[in-house]
Amino acid sequence: MGRRSGVLELAVLGLLREAPLHGYELRKRLNTVLGNFHALSYGSLYPALRDLQATGLIAEDAPSEPDQRPLTGRRGKVIYKLTAEGKERLQDLLSEAGPESWEDETFGVHFAFFGLTDAQTRLAILEGRRSRLEERRHTFRTALSRTRERLDSYTAELQRHGLESVEREVRWLNELIATERGKEERPAAAAADAPRPPAAPTVSDDAAPAVDPQREN
Amino acid sequence: MGRRSGVLELAVLGLLREAPLHGYELRKRLNTVLGNFHALSYGSLYPALRDLQATGLIAEDAPSEPDQRPLTGRRGKVIYKLTAEGKERLQDLLSEAGPESWEDETFGVHFAFFGLTDAQTRLAILEGRRSRLEERRHTFRTALSRTRERLDSYTAELQRHGLESVEREVRWLNELIATERGKEERPAAAAADAPRPPAAPTVSDDAAPAVDPQREN
DNA sequence: GTTAGCATGTAAGGAGTTACATGATTTT
DNA sequence: AAAATCATGTAACTCCTTACATGCTAAC
Numbered sequence: 289m290g291r292r293s294g295v296l297e298l299a300v301l302g303l304l305r306e307a308p309l310h311g312y313e314l315r316k317r318l319n320t321v322l323g324n325f326h327a328l329s330y331g332s333l334y335p336a337l338r339d340l341q342a343t344g345l346i347a348e349d350a351p352s353e354p355d356q357r358p359l360t361g362r363r364g365k366v367i368y369k370l371t372a373e374g375k376e377r378l379q380d381l382l383s384e385a386g387p388e389s390w391e392d393e394t395f396g397v398h399f400a401f402f403g404l405t406d407a408q409t410r411l412a413i414l415e416g417r418r419s420r421l422e423e424r425r426h427t428f429r430t431a432l433s434r435t436r437e438r439l440d441s442y443t444a445e446l447q448r449h450g451l452e453s454v455e456r457e458v459r460w461l462n463e464l465i466a467t468e469r470g471k472e473e474r475p476a477a478a479a480a481d482a483p484r485p486p487a488a489p490t491v492s493d494d495a496a497p498a499v500d501p502q503r504e505n
Numbered sequence: 506m507g508r509r510s511g512v513l514e515l516a517v518l519g520l521l522r523e524a525p526l527h528g529y530e531l532r533k534r535l536n537t538v539l540g541n542f543h544a545l546s547y548g549s550l551y552p553a554l555r556d557l558q559a560t561g562l563i564a565e566d567a568p569s570e571p572d573q574r575p576l577t578g579r580r581g582k583v584i585y586k587l588t589a590e591g592k593e594r595l596q597d598l599l600s601e602a603g604p605e606s607w608e609d610e611t612f613g614v615h616f617a618f619f620g621l622t623d624a625q626t627r628l629a630i631l632e633g634r635r636s637r638l639e640e641r642r643h644t645f646r647t648a649l650s651r652t653r654e655r656l657d658s659y660t661a662e663l664q665r666h667g668l669e670s671v672e673r674e675v676r677w678l679n680e681l682i683a684t685e686r687g688k689e690e691r692p693a694a695a696a697a698d699a700p701r702p703p704a705a706p707t708v709s710d711d712a713a714p715a716v717d718p719q720r721e722n
Numbered sequence: 723g724t725t726a727g728c729a730t731g732t733a734a735g736g737a738g739t740t741a742c743a744t745g746a747t748t749t750t
Numbered sequence: 751a752a753a754a755t756c757a758t759g760t761a762a763c764t765c766c767t768t769a770c771a772t773g774c775t776a777a778c
Contacts, residue, residue, distance in 0.1 A: 293764075293765055293766085296765090296766095310729075310730090311729075311730070311731095312728065312729050312730080313728095313729095320644060320647075320648045321648065321656070321660060321664075322660075322663075326766090328766085328767095329766070329767055329768080330729090330730075330731075331731085331732085331733095331766075331767060331768070331769090332765075332766055332767075334730065334731055334732090335731085335732085338731090364729080364730090364773090364774070365728090365729065365730090365774095366729090366730075396663060399659060399663050400659060400660045400663055401659075402659040403657040403658070403659050403660075427537060430537075431537045431538065439538070440620040441620070442616060442617060442618075442619040442620050443538060443539075443617045443620075445681075446539075446613060446616050446617055447538075449677055453670070453673075453674075456670075456673070457670075460666055464662075510736075510737055510738085511737095513737085513738095527757075527758090528757075528758070528759095529756065529757050529758080530756095530757095543738090545738085546738075546739055546740080547757090547758075547759075548738080548739060548740070548741090548759085548760080548761095549737075549738055549739075551758065551759055551760090552759085552760085555759090581745090581746070581757080581758085582746095582756090582757070582758090583757090583758075723778100724777105724778090725776105725777090725778080726775100726776085726777080726778095727774105727775085727776085727777100728773105728774075728775070728776090729772100729773080729774075729775095730771100730772080730773085730774100731770100731771080731772080731773105732769100732770080732771080732772105733768100733769090733770085733771105734767105734768085734769090734770100735766105735767085735768085735769105736765105736766085736767075736768090737764105737765095737766090737767100738763105738764085738765085738766100739762105739763080739764075739765095740761105740762090740763080740764095741760100741761090741762085741763100742759100742760080742761085742762100743758100743759080743760080743761105744757100744758080744759080744760105745756100745757080745758085745759105746755100746756075746757075746758100747754100747755080747756070747757095748753100748754080748755075748756085749752100749753080749754075749755090750751105750752085750753080750754090
């Protein structure tokens with residue numbers, strides 16, 4: 289008990305939604321398909337799977353080829369599938385729109401499953417992410433405006449590059465948000481609609497957020 | 506003992522090199538000046554400082570205003586400075602050019618202290634970072650080339666954006682490396698030379714790296 | 723028949739966070 | 751004199767990694 293962390297749970301449930309999988313394959317997808325680098329290790333994944341099974345959210349799938357699991361000693365593939373409870377839990381996780389869905393470590397996973405997420409939640413997460421990045425942009429700008437002070441040239445260059453990265457990601461989010469709003473207006477169209485916008489208005493940008501720029505203890 | 510982690514040690518020693526500081530101020534600089542978001546908490550910093558002091562790498566600085574530290578109960582600012590051993594240790598850390606200096610969590614800190622780092626080490630770190638990113642770019646490209654297969658449009662968009670981010674950072678590193686090489690050729694010039702290049706050749710790019718694309722257990 | 727890659731797992735521990743607890747100083 | 755912010759510290763806990771240990775299966 290207690291080995292189940294937020295984002296890993298969502299990622300596993302989400303991937304198993306598409307198809308039953310065993311741990312080894314699951315890990316590979318976790319490290320590529322999801323915006324999740326940091327290469328999750330087996331030492332994290334397997335205990336998490338055991339825990340999800342213990343809670344009844346996933347279960348062992350009957351292997352299609354019969355003799356896949358030799359009776360000797362319990363070795364061989366263990367293929368997991370979602371249970372009904374697991375599907376419910378997944379829906380709950382997918383409709384959460386809060387800091388736990390738009391911070392660095394989690395945003396990518398939530399985004400990757402937007403295909404299973406309702407339009408309202410998608411928008412809320414994108415906007416939450418954007419305002420998080422706007423905070424960060426503000427921190428960078430503040431730091432850079434003091435450049436003539438204590439910053440040596442390498443530190444300044446690092447800040448400059450960081451600021452540009454954040455600005456780029458904000459523009460990306462602006463485009464995505466515009467596309468999502470577009471979908472809302474004419475909700476017809478096919479189910480799987482490409483999120484790439486034709487030409488984004490590049491919203492006015494700027495204005496400092498009124499948030500803690502130092503992320504308190 | 507054992508509360509001292511790699512990158513935090515470097516960051517603290519590096520900042521104290523510039524000027525003696527107390528923990529609270531140290532933390533603020535850690536979260537802005539360094540490319541280090543993730544907002545380090547006091548719960549990490551203070552034990553680390555205690556540990557660094559126990560090892561003799563930092564020491565309490567005599568406060569310039571005498572009565573800063575009231576005798577009652579040991580409260581008030583504790584200003585730390587580098588010891589001679591701390592300076593030595595810092596030099597050792599700064600001349601390390603290995604994975605521990607170019608991974609995501611550490612590269613920013615090493616880069617921020619390039620002003621204290623010798624030219625050879627700077628180049629080695631920049632090149633190490635670049636080849637790390639080239640691996641990642643390869644992973645992204647591989648994942649994207651299978652787009653027509655299992656990737657839904659949101660997952661594909663996430664990969665596309667991730668790939669662009671990596672490509673952008675590789676270009677940045679190419680420019681920096683070119684600048685550093687330029688400095689090597691004519692090693693005259695002022696001590697603090699701005700790292701921004703005039704116009705980078707944008708090296709030919711591409712070619713898949715021969716490295717583990719899955720970062721093994 | 724042996725190497726390489728697939729596959730599952732456990733134990734120990736590292737690196738950090740949150741929540742708590744306290745007190746000093748500055749501002750309103 | 752209350753509130754905000756500066757400042758230091760501890761205990762419990764979380765999440766994850768490393769290193770280890772085992773065995774199966776395909777390819778050479």
